[in-house]
Amino acid sequence: MSSRISGAIMKSLGSIRRSFAPWKDADARPYIVFENVTKIFGDFTAVDDLSLNIYEREFFALLGASGCGKSTLLRMLAGFEHPTSGRILLDGQDLKGIPPYMRPVNMMFQSYALFPHMTVEANIAFGLKQDGMNRADIDTRVKQMLDLVKLSKFAKRKPHQLSGGQRQRVALARSVAKRPKVLLLDEPLGALDKKLREETQFELMDLQQDLGLTFVVVTHDQEEAMTMSDRIAVMDKGQIMQVATPAEIYEAPASRFVADFIGSVNLIEGRVMAKEGTRAEIDSAHGFKLVTTNGAPANEGETVWLSVRPEKVQITHEKPLDASFNAIEGEVWDIAYLGDMTLYNVKLDDGKIIRTSVVNDSRHVDKPFTWYDRAWISFAPDSGVTLTR
Structure with missing residues (x-):
């Protein structure tokens, strides 16, 4: 079978944004390397013996809650902070002692x-003037940047005459005008409203592709990281919990922390009672038995948590006919109608809540659920991921 045909029929773990994946190439050299980096402020360890590789032309996201160390990591790469120990390399060069500028x-x-007293074009030109670029080259570069971010007709305006999204694009144009090897973005879309933020995410992705630069973005917004990045590093307490593509982070989390941090998830605790290959039978702590075909990490007798995303859980009035499905009966406890989907919280007999999400692909519902209805929730054996930590 040819590699083209073989690749076409291979299953992917979730959707992929592009085929770019140098981290899968054993011969590829990382572009940015954090090597056993630690950063201590007084008695607080912001970054704790962290190692990480980022590749050229990658759109990489550092994701985590406030205080996890992601911004400190970015500031050390920029040169605004210095590691207490460890090394940071860019394109093979140790950055120790090199000032930010x-x-x-x-x-x-x-x-x-942005400088409020300067026009859009003057803001973009500022860094180029500081570097001593001649006037003709500055004018050419500024025009290129204005065309790139689609702001040519706003060149003479001041920042206060622009919308939030336009100001964001001016800042972006100014940042890339000097053609850095790496663009660092610290919560770049945090000041925008939801609709504009969603639009700007795709603009950033397109711009990164056009420029061919390496982007490293810090964000606490999971959806933002999932949308834009090639890979995500999920951080907690100065350490990296998992580095993977958005689909891998979501579909195959490495721990309960990652599963719970990314999106909504049902975590069902239990003990492995029988194991055969990747198939495992789990006796849950809530009085029912489960079967999973993703039980590879667990050993017989071990305590585990089965991670199941709400969209993989079905809700029905009657018990499913497919006997292979894991099926549990409960009571509809909460309902949230979101337009494109409806969320149901189903309360089991012992009080455990299982969440399911149903896509509203029809305007009418034949037998709608309402509060306190008895209902069956079910999911296929391959829908859950077994976690041991």
């Missing part, structure tokens, strides 16, 4: 930090 990186802040 001499590093081939540029940083875009959440506040955008």
Whole structure:
């Protein structure tokens, strides 16, 4: 079978944004390397013996809650902070002792930090003038940047005459005008409303592709990281919990922390009673038995947690006919209608809540559920992921 045909029929763990994946190539050299980096502020360890590789032209996201160390990591790469121990390398060069203004990186802040008294084109040209570029080349570069972010007709306006999304694009144009090797973005879309943020996410992705730069973005917004990035590093307490593609993070979390941090999830505790290959029978702590075909990490007798996403759980009035499905009866406890989908919280007899989400692909529902209805929730054996930690 040819590699083309073989690749076409191979199953992917979730959707993929693009085929770009240098981290799968054993011969590929990382572009940015954090090597056993630790950063301590007084008695607080912000980054704890962290190692990470990022590749050239990658759109990489550092994701985590406030205080997890993601912004500190970004600031060390920019040169605004220095590691207490460890090394940071960019394109093979150790960045130790190199001041921020001499590093081939540029940083875009959440506040955008535009000069209010300058026009759009003057803001974009500022860094180029500081570098001593001649006037003709500055004019050419500024025009290229304005065309790139589609703001040519706003060149003479001041920042206060622009919308939030337009100001964001000016800040972006100014950041890439100097053509850095790496663009660092610290919560770049945090000041935008939801609709504009969603639109700008795709603009950033397209721009990164056009420029061919390496983007490293810090965010606490899971949806933002999942939408834009090639890979995500989920951080907690100065350490990396998992590095993977968005689909792998969502469909195959490495731990309960990652599963719970990314999206909504049902975590069902139990003990492995029987194991054969990847198939495992689990006696749950809630009085029912489960079967999973994703039980590879667990051993017989071990306590595990079965992670099941709400969209993989079905809700029905009657017990499913397919005997292979895991089926549990409960009571509809909460309902949230979101337009495109409806969320149901089903309360089991021991009080455990299982969440399911149903896509509203029809305007009418034949037998709608309402509060306190008895209902069956079920999911296929391959829908859950077994976690041992």
